[in-house]
Amino acid sequence: MTDAAAAWKQLVAAATITDPLRVPGTGLVAFGTFTFAADSAQTSVLIVPSVVVGRAEGRFWLTRIRQTDASTGTGTGTGTDEPFAADLPATEPLGTRPHVALTPGSLSPEGYTKIVGEGVRRIRDGLLSKVVLARDLTGRLDDGGDIRTTIATLADGYPDCWTFAVDGFFGASPETLVGVHSGTVTARVLAGSAARGTDAASDLDAATALATSTKDQDEHEFAVQSVLSSLRPHSRGVVASETPFTLKLPNLWHLASDVEGLLDDGATSLDLIQSLHPTAAVAGTPTPDAVRLLGELEPFDRGRYAGPVGWVDADGDGEWAVALRSAQLDADGTVTAWAGAGIVADSVPEQELVETRMKFRPIADAFDPAE
Numbered sequence: 001m002t003d004a005a006a007a008w009k010q011l012v013a014a015a016t017i018t019d020p021l022r023v024p025g026t027g028l029v030a031f032g033t034f035t036f037a038a039d040s041a042q043t044s045v046l047i048v049p050s051v052v053v054g055r056a057e058g059r060f061w062l063t064r065i066r067q068t069d070a071s072t073g074t075g076t077g078t079g080t081d082e083p084f085a086a087d088l089p090a091t092e093p094l095g096t097r098p099h100v101a102l103t104p105g106s107l108s109p110e111g112y113t114k115i116v117g118e119g120v121r122r123i124r125d126g127l128l129s130k131v132v133l134a135r136d137l138t139g140r141l142d143d144g145g146d147i148r149t150t151i152a153t154l155a156d157g158y159p160d161c162w163t164f165a166v167d168g169f170f171g172a173s174p175e176t177l178v179g180v181h182s183g184t185v186t187a188r189v190l191a192g193s194a195a196r197g198t199d200a201a202s203d204l205d206a207a208t209a210l211a212t213s214t215k216d217q218d219e220h221e222f223a224v225q226s227v228l229s230s231l232r233p234h235s236r237g238v239v240a241s242e243t244p245f246t247l248k249l250p251n252l253w254h255l256a257s258d259v260e261g262l263l264d265d266g267a268t269s270l271d272l273i274q275s276l277h278p279t280a281a282v283a284g285t286p287t288p289d290a291v292r293l294l295g296e297l298e299p300f301d302r303g304r305y306a307g308p309v310g311w312v313d314a315d316g317d318g319e320w321a322v323a324l325r326s327a328q329l330d331a332d333g334t335v336t337a338w339a340g341a342g343i344v345a346d347s348v349p350e351q352e353l354v355e356t357r358m359k360f361r362p363i364a365d366a367f368d369p370a371e
């Protein structure tokens with residue numbers, strides 16, 4: 001993230017930008033996905049696209065970005081000064097939805113309950129307060145399927161989430177790491193989950209039980225405090241919603257808090273993702289102990305799961321989600337999906353396993369051969 005922030009500053013300084021719209025997302029932008037751990041075998045990328053087709057609040061735009069001096073890498077520009085239709089790639093209609101049967105990867109369901117049990121023991125021994133433990137599912141993309149259809153299915157099915165696809169990594173996350181726009185900073189912190197009810201009455205009961213559960217409130221408070229303490233050095237007045245609210249998603253309820261403030265040190269969104277990652281919603285508390293423990297207990301590399309995914313513009317403004325409800329499609333057709341749960345002293349391993357099943361649903365359903 002440090003390298004990406006430095007490279008982006010350099011590229012922006014050398015760019016010529018024509019941006020008559022000047023709304024979030026127009027002009028020179030880059031899309032990024034960063035690994036959860038700095039020593040991951042997976043790569044982190046910041047991609048400067050050559051064409052962006054944008055849409056926000058009923059407005060559409062098209063941005064072209066090109067490198068005009070290959071030897072120095074300078075001269076990136078965007079604009080509407082020339083006709084742009086001629087060199088646009090031809091549009092291809094969406095193909096059939098690929099089928100992927102996802103099965104346990106390097107950690108079986110029983111293995112997951114074991115590591116959760118171990119996490120609970122360490123917390124009860126007073127070694128840390130919270131740890132987020134994940135498991136993985138893998139599958140193979142069948143020939144002929146169009147992964148864009150999977151991504152469109154996610155966007156349609158989860159309209160309140162941030163659907164993303166960068167360099168083979170895709171998902172629909174309900175949680176923002178940070179948004180920066182013209183000096184304001186915002187975030188939506190999630191932690192604490194419950195299954196949706198089977199009818200209106202049981203659904204309301206589920207939301208009420210979540211909102212009043214001490215275990216979930218504790219789990220949530222760790223996540224809010226970790227975001228506030230990372231943002232405070234950049235924003236003195238940063239505040240979170242007074243009490244968390246329940247966020248309804250098709251697959252589950254979450255406890256959520258919105259955070260906002262004014263930036264007083266000119267930090268860019270790339271600077272802030274470095275300060276914020278990993279939050280207690282995806283690592284635990286205290287962060288160094290939680291990161292060490294999840295590294296010890298999870299028998300896999302998280303890759304880009306739970307890392308920052310999003311975009312940045314020339315001013316450093318941008319929107320970054322926490323890459324949850326996500327999967328990686330590799331060049332050989334292998335799909336790996338991850339989901340985790342926040343573990344605190346009162347966590348019950350079997351319940352946490354059920355929670356991960358609900359969190360796999362967006363990805364699993366988008367690939368469901370039955371649909």
Ligand SMILES: C=C(O[C@H]1C=CC=C(C(=O)O)[C@@H]1O)C(=O)O
Pocket residue numbers: 132134175190191192193254280281282324325338339340341342343359
């Ligand atoms: C770690 C995940 O969710 C986090 C975000 C929201 C709620 C969470 C929870 O209730 O445990 C997790 O902290 C995941 O979806 O893989």
